[in-house]
Amino acid sequence: MSSRFEFLGSTAIGQYIPRQSWIHRRDPRARLLAYLAIFIGVVFTPDFIGLGVGFVCVLIFYLMAQIPLKPSVKGILRALPFLLILALLQILLGGRIDTDLVIGNILGFGVTQRSVFNALMLLTRFTVLIVLINGFVMTISTSQITAALFYLLKPAEVVRFPVNDLLMVVQITMRFLPLIAQTAEKIAKAQAARGGDWDQRGFNPIGQAKRVLPLIVPLIINSLKRAETMALAMESRGFNAGVKRSSYYALQFSWKDGAFLLLTTGVSALMIFSKIIN
């Protein structure tokens, strides 16, 4: 039984699984951009064929990267209630034009063929996206993301874009998310240990919100205190904003990375323009 206090489990960050797979060995820049390409493809593809191509592509990712599908299935199940509500809203409130074929009636709202199609598209699209994003966080570590961004954004330094500061913000955020989850867990437990009502009784979003809201202020205060200590720790290890820094990672972009990127971009284009190709 998983505990009701395990907030850490619900954050996607920090779920990286180190492996020596072909996917894991690709340059982080190539991985980041490849995921971005597929992501764009899934978001903008107009029909099921495109989504199907995307889904197969993601499954191939999983196989090649040797990562488990189970956490993603769990993620889908967790999101399902919200997705269903969204889909229902789409069916009921989706815009209608005269040529639409009305196929039924719920609570006085006309249900059209097109709105049902849109709702199904929405469900499938989000499902594929969840699987994709989970795959993403399992195959690229936060430090690889920052390293990739470091080199990808480096050209922007020419126009005085504060790349270092931005990356530090990204890095500290990534570091803080699991800490905040852990702190939330501690405060929730402290409340429960003193009689606070943390018993989960079925699906009750309002009760859930009532329990989580009082955590927010202490969490912010706690995080600020932590940030203060961390700022001191950073300063005492010589971090000065605005001073040139180097990176622990020297990235090497090989022809395999290029091929990988080219291939995923191709698939993405295929998804987006699937209608035209048909």
Added chain:
Amino acid sequence: MKALIQIENLYFRPESLDPNRPDILRGISLTIDEGEFIAIVGKNGSGKTTLIKHINGLLFPTHGRVLVDGLDTRLPENRARLQSLVGMVFQNPADQIVASTVEEDVAFGLENLNLPTSEIRERVAQQLAAAGLTHEAARPPHLLSGGQVQKVALAGVLARHPCVILFDEPTSMLDPQTRQSFLRRLEQLHRDGLTIIYVTHHMEEIVNADKVVLLHNGLAAHMGSPEEIFGGRINLYEIGLEMPETVEIAENFRSLGWLSDRPFLAPQALIDALPDYYDLRNHKTSKVVSPLPRHPTDSFIQVDDVHYTYLSGSPLAKIALRGANFIAQQGSVSAVAGANGSGKSTLLQHINGILRPDSGRVRVGKWAVEDPRTPVRDVIREVGLVFQNPEAQFFEVFVGDEIAYGPKQLNMDRLRERVRQAMEMVGLEFEAFKDRRLETLSGGEKRKVALASTLVLDQQVLLFDEPTAGMDPQARKELIGLFRALRDQGKTIIIASHRMEELASIAENLSLMHAGTVIQSGPSAQVFNDSAAIQRAGLLPPLSVQISCSLIEKGWPIQGKDTSTADRLFSVIKDMV
């Protein structure tokens, strides 16, 4: 030797400080030579951390000045040079880690020096190897143990090749064996020529220091070698400190006429000086009394074969309990000892129902806690839990509200009266403190509020998780006194800790945990003597037991005697000579 750090007539007063309060530092002068090991001790709030933060320029003097290698810390142009000369390791390991993997965090300080990637890689690999962390290089720091995180922090500082390292209570979160290996590493660094400035609450850690500085109310009350400081001429208790335990035990033995007048600071020196039993054979011998085995009559708390995994089913799943068994009688004081990560906290959280076991049984009085149908709140009415570092979990603004949270949740009557009683019990005056804002309290006062906010519920069973972590000696003594008072009220108390000396002074029963199971359990007089099990649990026996083991090797027939505290050891020995 060259004077590396010069602190001249240092005063410090933060701008935000209440005008009625005195300056935090009030005229400290101190010279530190290159390669010296300086220990700074003093009770909570005496200004230790404030003092060392002046050495690496995190704080600037209000009056006076601080020079490091001739550089005035106040001048901005000296800052970069100062940062590379002086490194600092903070108290809470987790708060000083910046990056999201171990190797990257060690690299952080080197990236700031703008070193080429190849050199960063080389230095990181070197430091990880020296710290024994090579296999953890790619792991996220929030999944490491406290001891490992402290090693990462030190590696990150050492990678920058500093001349001086400041340590701010670095061992307060570490268990005994981890702490010992940390101290050994420290000694190694000192031998290698690093200048070390070390703040601590634990006197036994600094008996090898070159110089000890006693801070009291922002003044350097005394300064001298450990022999001078602990030689007995200075009343440490008066300023909220204590003698190293070795000194206290040596004092006892000296009264038997055994030891010369020179001070004994290190345990080994004392052990070597103790006489063989052979030498004293003409003295009377006493009969060996083995402690009576006690049979549990009424197990008020019963934990049977409990298994628990955090984040089960996710890639981060971590097994915390693997079939733990534990019992406690009503009105008893039990201790659960184990290294960090052995499952102590998880076990406690099963006893008050915050966590429910994956499998196994938990009984508290009439409640079947493992049954999801048992409401947690009903268990909470009987069982209170004070978490580790409870002051980090405050969620109200005012002291009174924080303490009243529990009784309000449980709809208790006489709210005001209850809060008043709980506050008085921990030594906080009701009228003076109830409307204070929590963030204006000192560390010690916050800890008291946290204790009061559980005691106010007047539960029958009280669980304490690492209650003395980060406390100064006087506060620790007060807390042990509070435990005694609670025991005398008939409460059932369970304390999880790795501080064996403290547990020995209060616990009737002791359970040792290792890797998610209880590996040994029984009356504490027996379990404290089981050195093998204690070692296996990643702990060290209390000093008095270590000494009694050496005495047994020297032929003393004291096997099986209760020597778990200095006083008990002394009375056992006194009976024999």
